[in-house]
Amino acid sequence: MESKYIFVTGGVTSSLGKGIIAASMAKLLQCRGLRVTIQKFDPYINVDPGTLNPYEHGECYVTEDGAETDLDLGHYERFLNVFTSQANNVTTGRIYKTVIEKEREGAYLGKTVQIVPHITDEIKNRMRLLGKTGQYDVIITEIGGTVGDIESLPYVEAVRQLQWELPESDCMVVHLTLIPYLSAAGELKTKPTQHSVRALQQNGVHPDVIVCRSERPVPDDMRRKIAMFCNVRPEAVVISPDAKSIYQVPILMHQQGLDSIIAVHFKIPLPPANLTQWNNYLQRLFNPKHEVDIALVGKYVELQDAYKSILESFIHAGAANSCKVHVHTVHSEHITADNVAQQLKDMDGVLVAPGFGSRGLEGKIEAIRYARENNVPFFGICLGMQMAVIEYARNVVGWADANSAEVTADTKHAVIDMMEEQKRITLKGGTMRLGAYPCKLKDGSLAQHIYGKTEITERHRHRYELNNNFAADLEKAGLVISGTNPVSNLAEIVELPTHPFFIGVQFHPELKSTPENPQPIFVKFVAKSLENRKKR
Numbered sequence: 296m297e298s299k300y301i302f303v304t305g306g307v308t309s310s311l312g313k314g315i316i317a318a319s320m321a322k323l324l325q326c327r328g329l330r331v332t333i334q335k336f337d338p339y340i341n342v343d344p345g346t347l348n349p350y351e352h353g354e355c356y357v358t359e360d361g362a363e364t365d366l367d368l369g370h371y372e373r374f375l376n377v378f379t380s381q382a383n384n385v386t387t388g389r390i391y392k393t394v395i396e397k398e399r400e401g402a403y404l405g406k407t408v409q410i411v412p413h414i415t416d417e418i419k420n421r422m423r424l425l426g427k428t429g430q431y432d433v434i435i436t437e438i439g440g441t442v443g444d445i446e447s448l449p450y451v452e453a454v455r456q457l458q459w460e461l462p463e464s465d466c467m468v469v470h471l472t473l474i475p476y477l478s479a480a481g482e483l484k485t486k487p488t489q490h491s492v493r494a495l496q497q498n499g500v501h502p503d504v505i506v507c508r509s510e511r512p513v514p515d516d517m518r519r520k521i522a523m524f525c526n527v528r529p530e531a532v533v534i535s536p537d538a539k540s541i542y543q544v545p546i547l548m549h550q551q552g553l554d555s556i557i558a559v560h561f562k563i564p565l566p567p568a569n570l571t572q573w574n575n576y577l578q579r580l581f582n583p584k585h586e587v588d589i590a591l592v593g594k595y596v597e598l599q600d601a602y603k604s605i606l607e608s609f610i611h612a613g614a615a616n617s618c619k620v621h622v623h624t625v626h627s628e629h630i631t632a633d634n635v636a637q638q639l640k641d642m643d644g645v646l647v648a649p650g651f652g653s654r655g656l657e658g659k660i661e662a663i664r665y666a667r668e669n670n671v672p673f674f675g676i677c678l679g680m681q682m683a684v685i686e687y688a689r690n691v692v693g694w695a696d697a698n699s700a701e702v703t704a705d706t707k708h709a710v711i712d713m714m715e716e717q718k719r720i721t722l723k724g725g726t727m728r729l730g731a732y733p734c735k736l737k738d739g740s741l742a743q744h745i746y747g748k749t750e751i752t753e754r755h756r757h758r759y760e761l762n763n764n765f766a767a768d769l770e771k772a773g774l775v776i777s778g779t780n781p782v783s784n785l786a787e788i789v790e791l792p793t794h795p796f797f798i799g800v801q802f803h804p805e806l807k808s809t810p811e812n813p814q815p816i817f818v819k820f821v822a823k824s825l826e827n828r829k830k831r
C-alpha cells in the first residue's frame with residue numbers, strides 16, 4: 296500500500312524551523328507506532344549541496360549511501376533514529392537534470408518540455424518515490440524556501456496537484472508561519488500569517504494545519520481568529536513557542552494534539568504516543584549534574600550551522616554523561632604558537648573540526664600540539680585527524696616540512712596525500728570518498744575500547760588520507776593507527792596510548808549521533824574532558 300503524505304510548507308520568513316517541525320511530527324507518529332520518513336525538496340539549482348560553501352547553507356550532511364545533503368536530514372535522522380538516503384533530498388537542479396537528460400534521450404516524443412507538466416511531474420514522481428517502496432506508513436515532505444518565492448512555485452504546484460490526485464485522507468498540508476511581536480505596539484500580529492496562507496491558497500493549496508512560531512504566548516482568541524481567516528479548524532492552529540531545546544518540540548506539539556489531528560485526518564486508529572524514552576532523554580538533558588568546557592577549533596566559528604552535527608553530538612553525549620557541555624568555538628586563524636596556551640587554558644577538552652583548504656591550518660596544528668603536550672583530551676575529526684598526523688610528524692618525528700598535499704605539492708613529507716582514486720577525478724560534485732565504509736579496529740586500542748567491538752562503519756567525506764608510505768615511521772615514533780579500512784587499508788583512526796585521550800578519525804562520527812544512540816567517541820571524549828576538569 297502506498298504511504299500517506301504530509302507536506303510542510305513555510306511562509307513569512309525562512310529560519311522558522313520547518314525541519315524541526317517536520318522532524319517533531321515524524322517523531323510523534325513514530326511514537327504512535329508508524330513507520331515514518333522525512334524528505335526535503337530544496338528549490339536551488341545546485342544538484343546537491345556538496346558544492347556549497349558552509350557560509351551559504353551550513354553543514355553538508357552525508358547519508359549512509361554517500362549522498363551529500365541538506366543539514367535538515369541530520370535533524371530527521373537525529374529525531375527518528377532511522378537512516379535517510381539519497382532519495383530523501385531532492386533539489387531543483389536534480390529535477391531539471393533528470394528532465395533534460397530525458398529530453399535528450401527523446402523520451403518526450405517531440406513534445407514541448409515545460410515546467411507544467413514535465414517539471415512538476417518529475418517533482419511528483421520524486422515526492423512519491425519512497426511512498427511506493429512499502430517501507431513507510433507516512434512520508435513527510437519539507438519544501439525548502441518560503442511560499443511566494445519564484446523558486447518554490449513548481450513545488451507548490453506539485454503539492455496542489457497531489458492534494459487533488461490523492462484521496463483526502465492520504466494527504467495533508469502543514470503550513471508554518473510566524474506571529475511576530477511588535478514591541479512598539481506591545482502586540483502580537485497575525486497579518487503576516489494571514490498573508491502567507493493567502494499566498495498558499497492563491498496557488499490552489501489549502502493548509503490542513505497551521506503551525507505558528509511565536510516568541511510570546513498566543514491567546515486563544517487569536518488562534519480562533521487565525522483559524523477563521525485561514526479556513527482551518529481552531530484546534531488545527533498549533534503554536535510553536537521558543538523551546539529550551541529543539542528536542543522538546545515534539546512534546547510541545549503533542550501537548551497541543553498535533554499527532555491526534557494527523558491521525559484523525561488520515562483516518563487511522565493509533566495507539567497513544569509512547570514518549571517514555573524521549574522524555575527520559577529530555578530529563579537527562581535538562582538536569583545535568585556536571586559541566587564541561589570544550590573548544591571547537593575551526594574556521595567557521597561565527598556560523599552555528601557549519602558544525603551542526605558536531606554541536607548536536609555534544610548535546611547527546613552531554614546528556615549521556617549527565618553533563619552540560621559548553622562548546623566554545625575558537626577561530627583557528629587566530630591561534631598562534633604564542634597565544635595558544637592563553638586561548639585554550641580554560642578548556643577541558645579540544646576538538647579540531649573538519650574542513651577544506653589551507654586557511655587556519657597552522658592554528659589547528661598549534662591547538663593539537665597544545666592538547667598533546669598538556670594532556671588535554673583531544674578529538675580530531677577528518678581534517679582535524681589529518682592535522683594531528685602532521686603535528687606529530689613535525690614535532691615528534693622531526694619532519695619540519697611535513698604537510699598535506701591539499702596545502703602544498705612542495706614537500707618531501709606529504710604525510711597526508713590525495714587518495715589514489717581521487718587523482719583521476721576532475722569533476723567536483725559528488726566525487727569525494729562519500730558515505731559509510733567499514734573500519735577494522737586494532738585489538739587493545741582506545742578505539743576498540745570505546746566502540747566495544749572490532750569492526751564498525753562510519754561515514755566519510757574527504758579526498759585526502761594518511762599516506763601509508765610514512766605509516767611505519769609514524770608508528771615507530773608512537774602514533775598508533777588503530778582503525779583501518781579492511782579492503783583498501785586506508786588509515787581511519789590514529790591515537791596516542793601515552794596520552795589520557797588523544798584520538799583522530801578520518802570519518803565523521805558526528806553524522807550518526809542521535810539522542811537515543813549517542814556516538815561513543817563523543818561520549819568518551821566528554822567523560823574524559825570531565826575527568827580532566829576535575830583534575831585541573
Ligand code: GLN
Pocket residue numbers: 648649650651652676677678679701756757758759760
Ligand atoms: N579537506 C580534507 C580532505 O578532503 C578533509 C575533509 C573533511 O574534513 N571533511 O581530505
